[in-house]
Amino acid sequence: MSATKRLAVLSAAFAVIAASSSGALAQKKYDTGASDTEIKIGNIMPYSGPASAYGVIGKTEAAYFNKINAEGGINGRKINFISYDDGYSPPKTVEQARKLVESDEVLLVFNPLGTPPNTAIQKYMNSKKVPQLFVATGATKWNDPKDFPWTMGWQPNYQSETQIYAKYILKNFPNAKIGVLYQNDDYGKDYLKGLKDGLGSKTSMIVLEESYEVSEPTIDSHIVKLKSTGADVFVNITTPKFAAQAIKKNAEIGWKPVHFLNNVSASVGAVMKPAGFENAQDIISSAYLKDPTDSQWKNDAGMKAWNEFLDKYYPEANRSDGGVMFGYTVAQGLVQVLKQCGDNLTRENVMKQAASIKDLQLGGLLPGVKVNTSATDFAPISQVQLMKFKGDTWELFGEIMSGDVGG
Amino acid sequence: MSAATEDAVTEAPAVEAVPKRAMTLGLGTSLAVLAALVIAPLFVKNFIIFQMTMLLIYALAVLALNILTGGSGQFSLGQSAFYAVGAYTSAILMEHVGMNYALTLPIAGIICFAFGFVFGQPALRLSGVYLALATFALAVAMPQLLKLGFFEHWTGGVQGLVVTKPDAPFGLKMSQDMWLYYFTLAISIGIYVASVNLLRSRSGRAFMAIRDNEIAASAMGVNVALYKTLAFGVSAGITGIAGGLGAIAVQFVAPDGYTITLAISLFLGMVVGGVGWLPGSIVGSAFIIFVPNIAESISKGLSGAVFGVLLFIVIFLVPHGARQVAIVAQQLIGKLRKG
Numbered sequence: 001m002s003a004t005k006r007l008a009v010l011s012a013a014f015a016v017i018a019a020s021s022s023g024a025l026a027q028k029k030y031d032t033g034a035s036d037t038e039i040k041i042g043n044i045m046p047y048s049g050p051a052s053a054y055g056v057i058g059k060t061e062a063a064y065f066n067k068i069n070a071e072g073g074i075n076g077r078k079i080n081f082i083s084y085d086d087g088y089s090p091p092k093t094v095e096q097a098r099k100l101v102e103s104d105e106v107l108l109v110f111n112p113l114g115t116p117p118n119t120a121i122q123k124y125m126n127s128k129k130v131p132q133l134f135v136a137t138g139a140t141k142w143n144d145p146k147d148f149p150w151t152m153g154w155q156p157n158y159q160s161e162t163q164i165y166a167k168y169i170l171k172n173f174p175n176a177k178i179g180v181l182y183q184n185d186d187y188g189k190d191y192l193k194g195l196k197d198g199l200g201s202k203t204s205m206i207v208l209e210e211s212y213e214v215s216e217p218t219i220d221s222h223i224v225k226l227k228s229t230g231a232d233v234f235v236n237i238t239t240p241k242f243a244a245q246a247i248k249k250n251a252e253i254g255w256k257p258v259h260f261l262n263n264v265s266a267s268v269g270a271v272m273k274p275a276g277f278e279n280a281q282d283i284i285s286s287a288y289l290k291d292p293t294d295s296q297w298k299n300d301a302g303m304k305a306w307n308e309f310l311d312k313y314y315p316e317a318n319r320s321d322g323g324v325m326f327g328y329t330v331a332q333g334l335v336q337v338l339k340q341c342g343d344n345l346t347r348e349n350v351m352k353q354a355a356s357i358k359d360l361q362l363g364g365l366l367p368g369v370k371v372n373t374s375a376t377d378f379a380p381i382s383q384v385q386l387m388k389f390k391g392d393t394w395e396l397f398g399e400i401m402s403g404d405v406g407g
Numbered sequence: 408m409s410a411a412t413e414d415a416v417t418e419a420p421a422v423e424a425v426p427k428r429a430m431t432l433g434l435g436t437s438l439a440v441l442a443a444l445v446i447a448p449l450f451v452k453n454f455i456i457f458q459m460t461m462l463l464i465y466a467l468a469v470l471a472l473n474i475l476t477g478g479s480g481q482f483s484l485g486q487s488a489f490y491a492v493g494a495y496t497s498a499i500l501m502e503h504v505g506m507n508y509a510l511t512l513p514i515a516g517i518i519c520f521a522f523g524f525v526f527g528q529p530a531l532r533l534s535g536v537y538l539a540l541a542t543f544a545l546a547v548a549m550p551q552l553l554k555l556g557f558f559e560h561w562t563g564g565v566q567g568l569v570v571t572k573p574d575a576p577f578g579l580k581m582s583q584d585m586w587l588y589y590f591t592l593a594i595s596i597g598i599y600v601a602s603v604n605l606l607r608s609r610s611g612r613a614f615m616a617i618r619d620n621e622i623a624a625s626a627m628g629v630n631v632a633l634y635k636t637l638a639f640g641v642s643a644g645i646t647g648i649a650g651g652l653g654a655i656a657v658q659f660v661a662p663d664g665y666t667i668t669l670a671i672s673l674f675l676g677m678v679v680g681g682v683g684w685l686p687g688s689i690v691g692s693a694f695i696i697f698v699p700n701i702a703e704s705i706s707k708g709l710s711g712a713v714f715g716v717l718l719f720i721v722i723f724l725v726p727h728g729a730r731q732v733a734i735v736a737q738q739l740i741g742k743l744r745k746g
Binding site for chain 1: 452454455457458461564565566567569653657658660661663664666668699703707710711
């Protein structure tokens with residue numbers, strides 16, 4: 001055998017080996033919960049109880065998966081979406097998560113809602129090595145791939161948002177006196193911590209930290225107290241009802257600080273309009289999702305697709321409810337991950353694919369905000385854009401800002 | 408307050424006099440139930456075992472309420488507060504002090520006993536619906552107290568505490584869930600037997616005398632104040648142990664787990680199981696764990712309404728709960744034997 005011939009045989013042999021090994025790669029691989037025809041996805045939502053308003057997120061997700069199934073599924077597989085109610089009670093969440101994993105045998109648990117419920121199941125999910133994917137909470141601790149490789153967050157976290165405000169304040173108002181109003185719970189405290197961390201050694205700029213309880217009927221007295229400190233920057237960490245009250249009261253008593261409003265309450269329909277547009281001018285906030293009640297997106301392609309989806313699959317949805325857009329976007333995120341998985345639907349591959357999303361753009365996200373993850377970055381959306389309220393709509397300004405905070 | 412008005416307030420028509428022998432099951436039935444509880448976990452999945460563990464834990468909490476309401480005739484809507492104290496005691500001792508889980512339970516029980524006994528003092532002045540409201544206040548306040556910054560270092564504040572689940576000891580080849588189930592079962596049986604004996608003892612008779620007629624009881628020499636607070640203490644202590652077990656089984660404690668909803672669920676469990684009938688506790692516990700799941704499977708959006716309808720049907724058809732069903736069954740069997 002001549003040398004060239006030997007080489008040819010050898011390379012042919014290599015080619016065969018390569019072909020067979022790539023054939024092995026293309027072989028379908030499944031974990032519990034996935035098959036040729038179906039992918040079982042578990043979900044836990046507070047359909048009842050104190051946080052039941054968020055149940056609309058689960059309903060939107062179910063509607064979106066119906067749409068995906070009607071259009072042929074993902075790589076030919078239908079999504080079987082099993083969503084249970086935990087009433088926002090952590091012991092019940094544990095029961096439901098175990099039911100999903102051990103009895104329904106789902107491939108992964110997707111977008112369970114709330115910080116306490118997710119904390120309750122985090123250890124369990126990680127010991128079972130079942131993905132706890134794209135949790136619906138803004139707490140900062142979900143970005144912790146080292147200790148919890150099976151848990152991943154989704155939305156920008158609260159701390160990074162106020163850190164961005166802090167950066168902006170330090171740059172533009174270095175001599176400001178800051179008054180903070182925050183809700184006395186995990187959400188409010190997380191935001192406050194971000195603000196303080198962002199101010200760093202300048203925390204003394206905060207002249208008053210005023211807290212209120214969700215159960216208070218009105219926060220008027222807190223606003224009066226804040227005004228009396230002479231603060232000229234107001235960081236408003238409140239949920240929609242209280243945010244509207246604060247904006248109104250500010251105008252009423254003639255207090256005109258530079259007003260930062262947390263993204264939780266940046267809805268035009270639920271906050272700005274009831275507070276009165278004339279009172280809300282020049283308020284600064286940040287966002288990563290498009291606000292459906294904001295008229296500037298009327299002719300936006302992503303918004304049109306969203307409206308078409310709702311018309312057909314979820315006509316009774318309240319379109320000014322922020323949960324609808326949230327559920328829609330995160331469901332799209334999951335569909336992207338499952339598409340990337342191809343025929344390798346193991347739990348390990350699901351986490352691997354979820355951790356390798358590159359510059360994904362979704363219709364509901366603001367232009368320029370992209371989903372990015374890596375093996376060390378389990379915070380899919382960490383970009384937000386500052387915006388200022390002008391007329392009856394938010395005007396985006398500045399560049400997209402990033403505020404990754406690890407858990 | 409005149410004697411007449413006081414009498415009107417103490418009257419609690421929901422709690423009828425239950426003779427003490429009717430408070431328990433016959434020996435044969437008890438053994439059959441026990442055998443079922445011992446054998447069942449060998450044949451089911453870990454998830455079902457976990458649910459059965461929760462069943463026993465809530466049954467203990469319902470039993471505790473049953474001693475208070477069925478035994479001494481005092482209402483409480485505050486059981487969730489005692490449950491929370493027990494859960495946090497166990498969780499804090501396990502996670503911060505590094506104590507063995509089994510040792511934390513008696514401590515949780517003692518702390519809750521003391522807490523219940525102390526709370527029983529002002530409760531002495533109240534009875535009937537007023538007492539129910541006072542305990543209700545306790546249940547509403549507890550989640551917020553747990554969130555206080557002052558305790559945050561220990562309680563973990565709103566974020567709660569994650570608890571490590573114990574492995575089976577002595578190298579037993581048993582899953583964590585199964586071990587915890589048998590552990591819980593042993594404690595439950597112990598507490599059940601002790602409770603039955605308590606109600607059959609001198610103290611138990613004093614409880615029931617107070618329940619049936621406070622004035623007559625005190626005329627007969629029963630120290631009404633002491634026994635009323637004692638009933639509160641015992642009930643709180645057992646609830647605390649249940650709470651501690653619950654924390655270990657769920658592996659997590661957070662204020663949101665111990666809201667007023669839990670207290671109402673336990674109250675519901677007691678009514679469905681039969682007020683004053685201790686074995687009914689496990690039936691009541693099954694009701695509050697499984698019926699919401701059934702309701703959810705019927706309609707997700709209207710699960711609350713379906714649950715309400717199911718509850719209404721139960722209360723309407725068998726107002727005395729599982730006890731009534733058991734009595735009817737017993738009579739039927741008796742007839743069959745004769746015939």
